[in-house]
Amino acid sequence: MLVRDAMSTVVLTIGPTHTLRQAAQLMSARRVGAAVVLDPDTSGLGILTERDVLNAVGAGQDPDRETAHTHTTTDIVFAGPRWTLEEAAYAMSRGGFRHLIVLDGDGPVGLVSVRDIIRCWAAAPAAAPSAEAADTADAVPA
Template structure:
């Protein structure tokens, strides 16, 4: 199976000036574990995850003051839509990531998470055992 078949195409995009609370609220409302951060004046595309928010809170930072731009990963590892799920999983393991932004021709197509991969693999195993 390919990444395009398992990824979520409903991508939450936030700006670098959103506060952590705003980003966390949007992530919670949409029930997603990451947000793509687009900064046209800077690095381009970054990703902020629930772990980034958790680390900021754990460090005692004020989520109403802290901006997403200070708590995200700019060194994003991108997946291609034609990658296999095995390639995406291997990339996640190598980098210690739980989410990969899916890009094609510099356009964000979606995000694939460990949860997406496990969901597909578990469904395939269940179907095979029937």
């Protein structure tokens, strides 16, 4: 299966001057875990994730004063829509992140998350758990 089959085409794009509260409100309204930050001054893309907002608030920073620019990750890995889900999962695992911006041509066409990949893999017939695995999934560790 390919990234284009799993990705969300709902791409929330915000500017670097959005506050963290504004970003969180927009992400919540669109039910997404990340926003693409488009900075027209640098002609670059970045990403602001729910974890970035959580870390800022947890550190006592004011979400009404902190801007997306300050918390945006700009050193990011982009996925192509023709990547396999295995390639995307490997990139996420190696980089320690949960979202990839999917680029095709000049701009973002989607986002793919770990949740998207798991959803696709879990729906695949070959990925169905065995009876033994299903029995142990309900077990509660002591």
